[in-house]
Amino acid sequence: MEYYKNENMKLILGDCIEELKKLEEKSVNMIFADPPYKLSNDGITCQNGRMVSVNKGEWDRSSGFKNDHEFNKKWLKECDRVLKDDGTIWISGTYHIIHSIAFALMEMDYYIINEIAWYKPNAAPNMGCRCFTASHETLIWAKKSKKAKHTFNYSFIKEYNGGKQMRSMWEISTTPKREKELGRHPTQKPKELLYRCIMSCTHEGELVLDPFCGSGTTGVVAVENKRRFIGIDTEQEFLELTKRRILHQDLEVYS
Structure with a gap:
């Protein structure tokens, strides 16, 4: 269901699998997907020095490996339908889901262009003290086939990186408070991360x-940089946050 629309963006309320079916085939240049990591298992984590629950919502609860993998295959199938032949898809995740997604992509004969390690220097400490502290997420950048002529703005990215080739290890801190002033989402990504991708x-x-719009960081960065945006989410409050952030347009200058 269309929630909000203007010349630069369209926000859609509903299940992404069903809503993607309504979009025009091969109409999208790039997809950024931050699907549920299935981490809401009643555990604990550290936030601002306090012990808090890891639970983010029912949408983040695991339904078991087989069902979770089937879910990933279904939304990827619908993304494939709307993605242009020379378009690309970015997918972020932790080890809880990213290997399922990588396998599903390979089943679809997609070609993985790069695997990016997003290193978080300020990641939350490990509360259980029985394993290494989780300090990174993985991003997969892929296209429909090895022969597909994807876009890579090499010169721009090299200049942005101080005249050096950008490597596949990205050191970016977690989302700063200034990006949460208009509202919060439990899995909000920093604008710097989306800027590099887009x-x-x-x-x-x-x-x-x-397809998993959340706080709308993808849309904020896209619209700020003169791209058009479609965001889908099951929660109206998050679409309202996305709308608020995009219309606010603080036009932050990246350095």
């Missing part, structure tokens, strides 16, 4: 899709 493989005027 600016590396799209041009002005192209269409960016986020």
Whole structure:
């Protein structure tokens, strides 16, 4: 169901699998997907020096490996339908889901262009003290086939990186407080992360899709940089947050 629309963005309320079926085939240049990591298992973590629950919502609860994998295959199938032949998809995740997604992509004959390690220097400490402290997430950048002529703005990214080739290890702190002033989401990504993804493989005027819109960081960065955006989410409050953030347009300058 269409929730909000203007010339730069469309926000859709509903299940992404069903809503993606309504979009035009091969109409999207880039997809950024941050699917549920299935981490809400009644455990604990550290937030601002306090012990808090890891539970984020029913949408983040695991339904068991087989069902979780089937879910990943279904939303990836619908993303494949709307993605242009020369378009690319970015997917973020932790070890809880990213290997399922990588396997599903390979089953679909997708070609993985890069695997990016997002290192978080300020990651939360480990409360159980029985394993290494989780300090990174993995991003997969993929295209429909090895022969597909994807966009990579090499010169721009190299200049942005101080004249050096950007490597596949990205050191980016977790989302700063200034990006949460208009509202919060439990899995909000920092704008810097999305800036690198979007600016590396799209041009002005192209269409960016986020099937798990959340706080709308994908849309904020896309619209700020003259791209168009479609965001889908099951929660109205998060679409309202996305709308608020995009319309606010603080036009932050990246350094």
